Amino acid sequence: MHNSLNVLITGATSGIGEALVNHYANENYRVTACGRNQEKLSQLQNITQLGLAFDVNNEKDIGLAAAQVDYIDILILNAGDCRYITNPMAFDSNLFEDIINTNLVSLGKLIKHFLPKVKKGGQVVFISSSATIVPFPQAEAYGASKAGMDYLANSLRLDLVDHQIDVTLVHPGFVRTPLTAVNHFNMPFIIDADDAAARIFNGIKARKAYLHFPKRLTLTLKFMSLLPRKVWQHIILKDTNSRETIK
Template structure:
């Protein structure tokens, strides 16, 4: 029997976030889907009677705080919102693009954590959606990879400090997932999963309170094995 949880999901209007919303809703949980697209948030509300959409930009602390004032308690906080962009020419390094990705994927998490952690119930769980791309350095991924690597450290460090408050932390390393972001990629994406498949794996891991969730394992284990190769071989392979 599933116990009803209050679940807040950032980036809930597309991709993995939308798939997670659908899955948690199917299992009868109370949802707080978050995003900037108010039209899509209204559509989500039409599909669930236990849903309170929250419209805000994670980079705007005043908007985040206003949204938090509408929430009484959270059992599961899923930090999923993010963006992806590449550094196409390292010699013409795009500092503005780099800063935008770091701010959206990493710095903004400070706004969300500051606003919503005080709302967490004992026994609650914070879920960070990072990326399997952090297992190895990839070309042109300086901004995206650095932001997601920062999430890894943030999640693993916060887990230690939240233990005394009886709040757990899960770190998610998805491989390639079919989303509006990956649809822009022009390279091969091995073992790619649908957003629904990714959501199912995240849901199962979260409900079991796993500290580390990674998939598809044939990709993540391959990347971990390659990470043990001598650096000059990894460099040539990349």
């Protein structure tokens, strides 16, 4: 039984976040679900101890939400967005800024207010993306934000050693979520959100520093990253066809 352990999950009202809420609740953890969708948070209230409605870009609301939390054993930073730069010659700087703010800058606000709530011996989990293993077309905004998250997680891990708080960085491949539902390209080895949640849960429980899946995809990408640039660039541009990208 883990009913004395508190897990807080951002981006909890859809996709991987919602699947994580259900998985942790089924494992008898005390779940705090965070998201913008108040209606969905209300639907989850029968399996959560607390629902906190806020936008990750609004620090005032984050602070008010954090004030309602006594302590956290596992902090899962999962909230994020994905949109593409479809024309590099008409670079959408507003879209770029929005994605960087939502996926990366917001983490500073969340860490500021929620990390002090994490108990000694606790964990902080960053849900990043396997898109950071090699560059992909049209992913200038999304990939840059997730690459920044990777560095943040790996750096924070070093600074939290003295505080006895572990950091787990997660690189999922393609997962069936509302974000990937709009993709009109082949998504190899795609898995369901429930499958992703189970893998993440097990990785966190094992206190892994780094977790990537499905390995048929992530190991392929890691191998490609070792090839000469011209080789993997040719493979990616050929396989992505219309210059779409991974998420």
